[in-house]
Amino acid sequence: xxxxxxxxxxxxxxxxxxxxxxxxxxxxxxxxxxxxxxxxxxxxxxxxxxxxxxxxxxxxxxxxxxxxxxxxxxxxxxxxxxxxxxxxxxxxxxxxxxxxxxxxxxxxxxxxxxxxxxxxxxxxxxxxxxxxxxxxxxxxxxxxxxxxxxxxxxxxxxxxxxxxxxxxxxxxxxxxxxxxxxxxxxxxxxxxxxxxxxxxxxxxxxxxxxxxxxxxxxxxxxxxxxxxxxxxxxxxxxxxxxxxxxxxxxxxxxxxxxxxxxxxx
Amino acid sequence: xxxxxxxxxxxxxxxxxxxxxxxxxxxxxxxxxxxxxxxxxxxxxxxxxxxxxxxxxxxxxxxxxxxxxxxxxxxxxxxxxxxxxxxxxxxxxxxxxxxxxxxxxxxxxxxxxxxxxxxxxxxxxxxxxxxxxxxxxxxxxxxxxxxxxxxxxxxxxxxxxxxxxxxxxxxxxxxxxxxxxxxxxxxxxxxxxxxxxxxxxxxxxxxxxxxxxxxxxxxxxxxxxxxxxxxxxxxxxxxxxxxxxxxxxxxxxxxxxxxxxxxxx
Numbered sequence: 001x002x003x004x005x006x007x008x009x010x011x012x013x014x015x016x017x018x019x020x021x022x023x024x025x026x027x028x029x030x031x032x033x034x035x036x037x038x039x040x041x042x043x044x045x046x047x048x049x050x051x052x053x054x055x056x057x058x059x060x061x062x063x064x065x066x067x068x069x070x071x072x073x074x075x076x077x078x079x080x081x082x083x084x085x086x087x088x089x090x091x092x093x094x095x096x097x098x099x100x101x102x103x104x105x106x107x108x109x110x111x112x113x114x115x116x117x118x119x120x121x122x123x124x125x126x127x128x129x130x131x132x133x134x135x136x137x138x139x140x141x142x143x144x145x146x147x148x149x150x151x152x153x154x155x156x157x158x159x160x161x162x163x164x165x166x167x168x169x170x171x172x173x174x175x176x177x178x179x180x181x182x183x184x185x186x187x188x189x190x191x192x193x194x195x196x197x198x199x200x201x202x203x204x205x206x207x208x209x210x211x212x213x214x215x216x217x218x219x220x221x222x223x224x225x226x227x228x229x230x231x232x233x234x235x236x237x238x239x240x241x242x243x244x245x246x247x248x249x250x251x252x253x254x255x256x257x258x259x260x261x262x263x264x265x
Numbered sequence: 266x267x268x269x270x271x272x273x274x275x276x277x278x279x280x281x282x283x284x285x286x287x288x289x290x291x292x293x294x295x296x297x298x299x300x301x302x303x304x305x306x307x308x309x310x311x312x313x314x315x316x317x318x319x320x321x322x323x324x325x326x327x328x329x330x331x332x333x334x335x336x337x338x339x340x341x342x343x344x345x346x347x348x349x350x351x352x353x354x355x356x357x358x359x360x361x362x363x364x365x366x367x368x369x370x371x372x373x374x375x376x377x378x379x380x381x382x383x384x385x386x387x388x389x390x391x392x393x394x395x396x397x398x399x400x401x402x403x404x405x406x407x408x409x410x411x412x413x414x415x416x417x418x419x420x421x422x423x424x425x426x427x428x429x430x431x432x433x434x435x436x437x438x439x440x441x442x443x444x445x446x447x448x449x450x451x452x453x454x455x456x457x458x459x460x461x462x463x464x465x466x467x468x469x470x471x472x473x474x475x476x477x478x479x480x481x482x483x484x485x486x487x488x489x490x491x492x493x494x495x496x497x498x499x500x501x502x503x504x505x506x507x508x509x510x511x512x513x514x515x516x517x518x519x520x521x522x523x524x525x526x527x528x529x530x
Contacts, residue, residue, distance in 0.1 A: 120397050120433075121393075124389050132388075135381060214485075214491075215485075216382060217483070219480065220482075222478060
């Protein structure tokens with residue numbers, strides 16, 4: 001995902017800093033990202049490279065797509081060294097990330113889902129639940145989602161949306177989410193393009209009135225990673241502008257980025 | 266529509282007042298509504314019957330589903346005589362209706378669409394547009410709607426929703442709404458049940474990212490009139506409770522009814 005985000009940054013015409021923090025085994029290697037040779041930096045050299053980047057690339061925003069196992073160490077490093085960061089990595093001790101960032105006063109966008117259009121829909125359902133509790137009471141909900149075959153559990157986004165529907169009055173047990181994981185069903189039933197079987201997130205929520213006369217349906221279908229990569233660039237641009245204006249608020253999420261009225265598609 | 270609303274009131278266990286204002290030619294006739302014989306009242310007897318109803322059925326809420334040609338006269342009558350009313354009739358001089366109701370201080374719910382679940386979705390899209398302007402900029406919108414063959418123009422609900430999408434950054438010309446009016450296409454493409462060809466409102470809004478990797482889809486499909494009839498009863502119950510508590514606010518719409526957290530399905 002880090003690679004896709006870096007490519008999106010190059011596509012957006014931003015300067016991609018030619019360094020990326022890597023694990024000990026891959027350090028020194030260079031990776032081509034849209035024509036920019038990005039050198040992977042050994043963990044021991046993190047601070048040295050940071051100083052150099054600060055000098056040569058003032059205004060740098062760090063983008064973090066790593067692993068749950070290292071996300072807390074990274075967040076501590078950014079917070080302690082005041083490195084503005086966009087964190088798309090999920091997992092780890094989230095409370096600790098938020099606490100350290102808040103206490104250090106570092107500028108950061110921390111969001112487990114950078115797909116801003118998906119976040120917009122999710123927020124919209126939350127607003128509907130908050131404003132119209134019980135508006136769908138008595139109705140029934142059906143949720144079908146399709147992801148690559150290796151994904152065993154249900155989508156976090158689906159679960160968040162279901163919680164909103166529950167607040168609108170729908171009774172739904174999370175065990176009733178239909179997980180589509182087989183190629184034939186993905187292509188036939190969900191209409192996933194064949195070349196996206198290994199990377200997609202298709203969700204359908206169908207709400208039906210007791211007598212069947214009313215149906216509401218919501219879909220959010222994503223192929224590949226581009227929407228998340230583009231949203232990451234939006235988040236970085238948003239953060240840079242907040243730093244530029246010396247905003248008092250330092251810690252943001254994707255709803256803040258969206259509310260900022262960012263016009264990039 | 267008035268008949269369907271009256272049936273819904275009987276289904277909800279409410280007392281249906283056995284009088285309905287009618288035109289001069291049909292007066293005196295009785296109509297069966299769920300076992301209640303409702304007598305159509307001649308225009309000359311409107312005020313007499315109102316006095317009688319007030320005595321025999323205190324707490325009556327008037328429901329108005331008439332025609333654009335008489336809606337203003339009716340609204341004036343309700344306002345002048347302080348008859349609490351739920352107005353689902355569309356057309357007429359809307360400003361005049363609102364002005365007279367406001368000035369008279371009569372309790373009223375005035376809403377051109379009583380389908381509360383549909384109104385909830387519509388309001389949600391408005392909220393999304395207000396909160397996240399431009400969040401779908403660069404995306405494309407496709408709108409397909411199917412109604413009975415006799416409906417020539419595009420649906421007002423579709424137009425209202427498109428305005429919300431436009432505020433989210435989508436460029437869309439209203440002339441590009443695809444109006445499905447032929448039976449074969451309604452059944453095949455839109456999946457309208459065959460027995461609903463003469464009374465349905467099916468809407469699909471599809472939003473796609475520039476590279477096609479993200480699709481959001483929203484559908485609201487209604488067969489028959491039951492959802493509007495049920496919403497009318499919700500509105501009447503809501504208004505009765507507002508009158509009961511002597512609420513300061515007198516004039517409401519369907520968003521108010523929804524925000525009231527009404528739990529009937």
